[in-house]
Amino acid sequence: MTERVFKGLKVLELGAGAAGPISTRYLSEQGAHVIRIESAHRPDFLRLMMAVKTDTMAERMDSALMFALLNTDKQSLTVNMKHEQGADIVRRLVQWADLVCENFSPKVMPKWGLTYENLKKLKPDLVMASGCLFGQTGPDRLYPGFGGQGTALSGFAYVTGWPGRETVGPFGTITDSLSPKYVACAIAAALFHRRRTGEGRYIDVSQIETAVYSMSAAIVRQSANNETEERRGNHDEFAAPHNVYPTTGDDRWIAIAVQTDTEWTALKKEMGNPEALNNSSYDSLEGRVEAQEHIDKTIGEWSQAFDRNELMSKLQAAGVEAGALNNQADLLEDPALNHRGHFVWLEHKYLGRAAFERPGFRLSESGGGFDKPGPLLGEHNREILTKILGYTIAEIDRLTSEELFV
Amino acid sequence: MLSGIRVLDLTCERGFLAGKILGDMGADVVKIEAPTGDAIRQRGPFLAGKEGPERSLPWLALNTSKRGITLDLDQPDGQDVFRTLAKQADIVLESFQPGLMKDRGLGYAALVADNPKLIYCAISPFGQDGPYSHYNAHDLVIVAMSGNLQMTGDPDRPPIRCTMPTSYYHAAPEAVLGIIMALYSREDSQRGQFVDVSMQETHTSTLLCHTGNYSVDGVINHRAGYRVGPSREVWKVKDGYISYGLRGGPTRVPNLVATVEYMDETGCAPEWLKNYNWKNYDVFSMTSEEIAPLEEAFGSFFETKTRAELFEESVKRRIMLAPCNDSAEVLAHRQLRSRDLFVTLDYPELGASIEHPNFFAKTTGNDVRIRGKAPKLGEHTDAVLQEAGISTEKVSALRQQGVI
Numbered sequence: 001m002t003e004r005v006f007k008g009l010k011v012l013e014l015g016a017g018a019a020g021p022i023s024t025r026y027l028s029e030q031g032a033h034v035i036r037i038e039s040a041h042r043p044d045f046l047r048l049m050m051a052v053k054t055d056t057m058a059e060r061m062d063s064a065l066m067f068a069l070l071n072t073d074k075q076s077l078t079v080n081m082k083h084e085q086g087a088d089i090v091r092r093l094v095q096w097a098d099l100v101c102e103n104f105s106p107k108v109m110p111k112w113g114l115t116y117e118n119l120k121k122l123k124p125d126l127v128m129a130s131g132c133l134f135g136q137t138g139p140d141r142l143y144p145g146f147g148g149q150g151t152a153l154s155g156f157a158y159v160t161g162w163p164g165r166e167t168v169g170p171f172g173t174i175t176d177s178l179s180p181k182y183v184a185c186a187i188a189a190a191l192f193h194r195r196r197t198g199e200g201r202y203i204d205v206s207q208i209e210t211a212v213y214s215m216s217a218a219i220v221r222q223s224a225n226n227e228t229e230e231r232r233g234n235h236d237e238f239a240a241p242h243n244v245y246p247t248t249g250d251d252r253w254i255a256i257a258v259q260t261d262t263e264w265t266a267l268k269k270e271m272g273n274p275e276a277l278n279n280s281s282y283d284s285l286e287g288r289v290e291a292q293e294h295i296d297k298t299i300g301e302w303s304q305a306f307d308r309n310e311l312m313s314k315l316q317a318a319g320v321e322a323g324a325l326n327n328q329a330d331l332l333e334d335p336a337l338n339h340r341g342h343f344v345w346l347e348h349k350y351l352g353r354a355a356f357e358r359p360g361f362r363l364s365e366s367g368g369g370f371d372k373p374g375p376l377l378g379e380h381n382r383e384i385l386t387k388i389l390g391y392t393i394a395e396i397d398r399l400t401s402e403e404l405f406v
Numbered sequence: 407m408l409s410g411i412r413v414l415d416l417t418c419e420r421g422f423l424a425g426k427i428l429g430d431m432g433a434d435v436v437k438i439e440a441p442t443g444d445a446i447r448q449r450g451p452f453l454a455g456k457e458g459p460e461r462s463l464p465w466l467a468l469n470t471s472k473r474g475i476t477l478d479l480d481q482p483d484g485q486d487v488f489r490t491l492a493k494q495a496d497i498v499l500e501s502f503q504p505g506l507m508k509d510r511g512l513g514y515a516a517l518v519a520d521n522p523k524l525i526y527c528a529i530s531p532f533g534q535d536g537p538y539s540h541y542n543a544h545d546l547v548i549v550a551m552s553g554n555l556q557m558t559g560d561p562d563r564p565p566i567r568c569t570m571p572t573s574y575y576h577a578a579p580e581a582v583l584g585i586i587m588a589l590y591s592r593e594d595s596q597r598g599q600f601v602d603v604s605m606q607e608t609h610t611s612t613l614l615c616h617t618g619n620y621s622v623d624g625v626i627n628h629r630a631g632y633r634v635g636p637s638r639e640v641w642k643v644k645d646g647y648i649s650y651g652l653r654g655g656p657t658r659v660p661n662l663v664a665t666v667e668y669m670d671e672t673g674c675a676p677e678w679l680k681n682y683n684w685k686n687y688d689v690f691s692m693t694s695e696e697i698a699p700l701e702e703a704f705g706s707f708f709e710t711k712t713r714a715e716l717f718e719e720s721v722k723r724r725i726m727l728a729p730c731n732d733s734a735e736v737l738a739h740r741q742l743r744s745r746d747l748f749v750t751l752d753y754p755e756l757g758a759s760i761e762h763p764n765f766f767a768k769t770t771g772n773d774v775r776i777r778g779k780a781p782k783l784g785e786h787t788d789a790v791l792q793e794a795g796i797s798t799e800k801v802s803a804l805r806q807q808g809v810i
Contacts, residue, residue: 005587006590135745136768139741145726154731156568156572157649167632170572177614181608183767185579190769192407203769209766213763217464219761223760225453226734236546244566251556322547325555327626335538337604339533340536353621359611360608360609361583361603363587364599
């Protein structure tokens, strides 16, 4: 096995929340040296969420679960950007870095003079990525929103729910999990380009645009046919039956998706060819779509007697697409995820043992994985300031008491 | 950024987007279809509702920036042609059931023996091996197994999926990321590698950190419909729905205060709300009795406004409120249009002009953009086979045999 892909790559990260840190976690998972600039004066709001220890502010910021989970294998340096030397420290680290990533609102980096135009002068082949909700340009670029708003604006909320009722998802505010994947793609491509040509790049990602790009099929349909995708519950235009059905246990379900007429015949057979489904019009997709309420009801009455995992194996063996609905506890036990080593269990100073989750792809020759939970606030100040910026311990102590490294 | 990189794209609908991303970033992507054409060409929705292999809208949307050839990979001569192409390619990208390419003698091990620099990426529902690798699955089943489905929907109703196949959308950029990482490391090693993508695994990321949380606190979360935690997140307004949260914290309280000011200016803020003490406000520690009057006050205000009015004021006042847009509204959005997100492609042979999202990132090199329309069935077969050094006579023979 060769070394991790990004071993030796130097990354400077500014910003907060989920979307920014997730995009650089793909790099740290492959060995990149990622330094996060933070400050106790304006902490990343993830450090204030879901804290385990809340007796002091310092403990709270170091024991926040979500921060620890989304910032694995990164280092933390505290720099007070309100201090007159704050921006200068960042500029010196930019000269060290190959890549700068930030996900602030578009006015923040210019306020500190840390634009790509300025930083490129210090480091001509710099790759820099910005990833905010709406992008760096345009009339609404300063609009402040979180993932819930991104999901609504990009059109994903509208298509999730029951017809005639309010939207109910998709769970997890899709822009927060989708946009980091595209940011990481663009960064990796820019680094590859730099390696081949010596040229840097500035990358401006709008989280909403990544979602709209993904939904190209809906946009094209709207533009070409003036047809709008609607909330359909679990139903599908091109597959039926296509729904979730109750199984034994409280709130336990199985998903069944019949894509072809052959699968329909196989499903009926597994159900013992019930009288209620004995109708030749159901042998075509059109007929099944027409009668799907009745078909759903019949399947649900049958499925409720089965354990969801047993029913899944039985149907899959018969050539019918089926999958048990997993909850968080099931995921930790899921044999396919565990076969792939999805969960990496690491010890955190305050959280104890926790499951950290790897991305969905494996590289046969480059390994990858996590070694350490997200850093404590300022955990790596001394290491970074002495080794990279050449400060002495006495200077660090003095500048810390002068409120620079806090 | 990916110029000069040759991709052989064998994907079905589960992987179209991955090939498109590579093509839109400048790679030379050759889409390979069976001579009968990809299944999606037979499935709608079709342009203007009229069936035809060149009229499938999902085909046109998700195969831009690709050239297209037909090749029967189940015939020995077709397999030979594929081996020739793979010798000259950088990347093979496929989304078949695991094992199918190996059964054809075209698995990674066979291809890499002839081309050690080859990168082979396989996208499958559950990965190339393991207990579920032989399971068949499309979006609904993948979303179920990823944990997302159980969490989406109303608490008193069955779980629900997004109408659009989100699991395909999550798998594609992770597959591309894996491929580019392999390209990057190939610069040193001069060797390719296998990129094994599990769609279930990529989609677990939609839970953000909820599974990790469970590993620490043992709390299983339940779907909460239009709520996030204890408070409403989706609200009815005059002409549809909006997304707006009553959550607190330093980043959100100023937006709550700004909303109350806006309400007050239109005469809709009750006295008690104007004097509300937002210091230390935390909705997660409040009872439903304490939250109810807030929801009542905000909700009855929102109902007097349209989505456009509310969004306009929200941009001005820095309020975190957003309309739940449908695809027509997304297409018309002034911010997206100001950034030239949409590009019009002309299809003169179909009598249509269609707008497509043009990029997922803006870069200083203008590196991400649609390079060309989705290919017609077999449109580039002759050109691609000729480039590969296959003689005109051989191409004619293959065509007669029905291999291409």
